[in-house]
Amino acid sequence: MPAQRPILRIEDAVKRYGRVVALDGLSLDLQAGEWLGLLGPNGAGKTTAMLAVAGLVSLDGGRIELDGRPTQGPVPADIGLVPQEVALYHRLTARENLAAFGRLNGLSGAMLQERLRWALDWTGLESRADERVGRYSGGMKRRLNIACGVLHRPRVVLLDEPTVGVDPQARERIFDMLDELTEEGTALVQSTHELGDIEGFCDRLVVMDHGREVASGTLEDLIRDGVGDHAHLTLELDREPPDGIVPDLEILGRRITGHLDEPARDLPWVLESIGSAGCRVVRLEVRPPGLAEVFVALTGRELRE
Amino acid sequence: MITTVLRVTLLNLRRDRVALLLTFVLPILFFSVFASVFAGMDEAAIKPVRTVVVAEGDEAFARGLVDYLSQESVLELLPIESRDRSTALEVVRRGDAQVAVVVPRGAGLTWGSNPAQIPPAVEMLADRSNPLAVGVVRGTLQAGAVAVAQRLLQVVPGTPLPVQGSAGWDRPEPLRVEVVDALGGPDKRPSVAFFAAGLGVLFLMFAVAGRSSILLEERENGILQRLLAARVGLTRLLAGRWLFLVLLGCVQVTVMFVWAAVAFSLELFTPRHLLGFAAITVPTAAAAASLGLLLSAVCRTRTQLNGVSVVVILILAVLGGNLFPSFLMPSELRELGRLTFNSWALSGYQKVFWYEQQLPELVPEIMVLSAWALVLLLLARLLAQRWERLDR
Structure with missing residues (x-):
């Protein structure tokens, strides 16, 4: 079966701000209906990459293609941008905001009305559609912020940290909304430095650092290739154990942490060693590796550094 | 504890350039501007008054008076096409001269004159x-009358006139002078037209500068990113904002003048005044709107x-004569004031509401205001280029 042509392709993108290299040869592909997560610390180049796709930042090198055609100059209509900030007119109502951004994106008449109804239903804001946005909660504003960027049915939506500052419930709601978009065939590029935003939602991840891709693939691929299948162990004891009781694990006061290559094989041995030293386990946690470990393994630093 | 709070507050102030500017530089700047204006006020007050003189008779007294006036440094005697009262009146009405002196046939000193034959009054056709x-x-006329009389009677200046002690010596002024309003009637108050225009234009500038901050607000909260991504384009965005500011400005100034008309009897509701008002208000609002956009393009927050x-608007207001009439200023500042668009706006409104001038006479003001509007708008567009692409 021939490979499907990507709806968005970034090839060897380079962008410099003076001496700072924001994008250093970034390349990635995005398929229709795919949800791609761009993960990286602040300054990794995620926002620059998205603004370049939106045509708001000119590249110093490389190219961007939308549906096989290079994008240059004005922003293509197929792109929807959801800025990191809540980019809404706070003295206007949700309906007025949607209408304004809809018109600016070329919608009018019955089509605009139809899309307004869809957006208010999609965001769950129908009952408060005629209220000023300034009175909305953070989660409601975020939902409306996304709706204003997708109202004109773009084929690719760029979401720059779309859930910054919202509570977990509101975040779930937003991800459900985005899920609906991908089901309809819309491709999403979502940047974040919050692991919770990526794990379990995105189809594919691109880990970025210093303007480059350091790894990409599904979450499972990244974990397997980045840190293997080991588990992370945390033990809390009733008292401080003697030194060297469990080689290869780190002892810090009454706390023992470390990796277990094969938990089923290694854990009984660890517990037995602790028991034979006369200590009792008060708390035990065995956790599979996550993106945080992958990121540290790939870049040598924490995501929030 | 208190010293820590003091220290933090001090550090905050030290690193806030705008606050420092407003706290220390602005007061000094304004003091300097006001000091320059009012220190020069005495001098400005005796700056030559543009005057025309018409002597209707050819008597020695009239000739002597005209001669005296022409040598006085406090007056700038303008040539006049035809030496008659109506021409002189027209010169004042046009705003070319501030006063026209009409010396009637038989004019002379009241002092010592026969009560039955008091000389006719010298008329001052004045722009109040x-x-x-x-x-x-x-004052110059009175001094001139005495000087001429002394010369005619061959009295050494400084010694009493020989007529002293005779009948009529107790009259308050040596020369009878009647001041006639060359413009408007006694009910017409020039200060109403001046302040309606002055304050109207001043607050117009503040209003548009305040509203133009929406561009910076949009930039700060990401709306600009969204607008540019929607292919609105910066030129169209600025044009839309500019148009809004122009309309806002027109409405604001209109409200001010309507209030002046209703509450202070400013003559606005006649076709001629309305036409003149519109002709000046539209380009004034356009120039103010462009200024607002330029200010927001210059600033980053x-x-x-x-x-x-x-800072900018108050300086423009002082130089342009919004806060006090420009005739109070030293001539250098007055000349500098002509470089501000608001001075042209005020001059236009003065022409409409005080000098009762028609549309063709407003063309210079309309042209200058329109040129300012265009130049400031182009500058704003040029400076706003850095917003267009977020990497600039």
Whole structure:
């Protein structure tokens, strides 16, 4: 079966701000209906990459293609941008905001009305559609912020940290909304430095650092290739154990942490060693590796550094 | 504890350039401007008053008086096409001269004259918008009358006139002078037209500068990113904002003038005045709107815009004559004021509401205001280029 042509392709993108290299040869592909997560610390180049796709930042090198055609100059209509900030007119109502951004994106008449109804239903804001946005909660504003960027049915939506500052419930709601978009065939590029935003939602991840891709693939691929299948162990004891009781694990006061290559094989041995030293386990946690470990393994630093 | 709070507050102030500017630089700047204006006021008050003189008779007294006036440094005697009262009146009405002196046939000193034959009064056809000019000419006429009489009677200056002690010596002025309003009637108050225009234009500038901050707000909260991504384009965005500011400005100034008409009897509701008002208001609002956009294009934050616009607008207001009439200023500042668009707006409104001039006479003001509007708008567009692509 021939490979499907990507709806968005970034090839060897380079962008410099003076001496700072924001994008250093970034390349990635995005398929229709795919949800791609761009993960990286602040300054990794995620926002620059998205603004370049939106045509708001000119590249110093490389190219961007939308549906096989290079994008240059004005922003293509197929792109929807959801800025990191809540980019809404706070003295206007949700309906007025949607209408304004809809018109600016070329919608009018019955089509605009139809899309307004869809957006208010999609965001769950129908009952408060005629209220000023300034009175909305953070989660409601975020939902409306996304709706204003997708109202004109773009084929690719760029979401720059779309859930910054919202509570977990509101975040779930937003991800459900985005899920609906991908089901309809819309491709999403979502940047974040919050692991919770990526794990379990995105189809594919691109880990970025210093303007480059350091790894990409599904979450499972990244974990397997980045840190293997080991588990992370945390033990809390009733008292401080003697030194060297469990080689290869780190002892810090009454706390023992470390990796277990094969938990089923290694854990009984660890517990037995602790028991034979006369200590009792008060708390035990065995956790599979996550993106945080992958990121540290790939870049040598924490995501929030 | 208190010292820590003090230290933190001090550090905050030290690193806030706008606050420092408003706290220390702005007061000094304004003091300097006001000091320059009012220190020069005495001098400005006796700046030559543009005057025309018409002597209807050919008597020695009239000739002597005209001769005296022409040598007085406080007056700038303008040539006049035809030496008659109506031409002189027209010169004042046009605003070319501030006062016209009409010396009637048989004019002379009242002192010592026969009560049955008191000489006719010298007429001063005056533009009352500058009360100082009226006082200056009136005083010069009295001094001139005495000097001429002394010369005619061959009296050494400084010694009493030989007529002293005779009948009529107790009259308050040696020369009878009648001041006639060359413009408007006694009910017409020049200060109403001046302040409606002055304050109207001043607050117009503040209003548009304040509203133009929406561009910075949009930039700060990401809306600009969204607008540019929607292919609105910066030129169209600025054009839309500019148009809004022009409309806002027109409405604001109109409200001010309607209030002046209703509450202070400014003559606005006649076709001629309405036409003149519209002809000046539209380009004034356009220039103010362009200024607002330029200020927001220059500044990087709304806080910066607030500080900068207060400084710029107050300086323009002082130089342009919004806060006090320009005839109070030293001539250098007055000349500098002509470089501000608001001075042209005020001059236009004065022409409409005080000098009762028609549309063709407003063309210079309309042209200058329109040119300012265009230049400031182009500058704003040029500076706003850095917003267009977020990497600039």
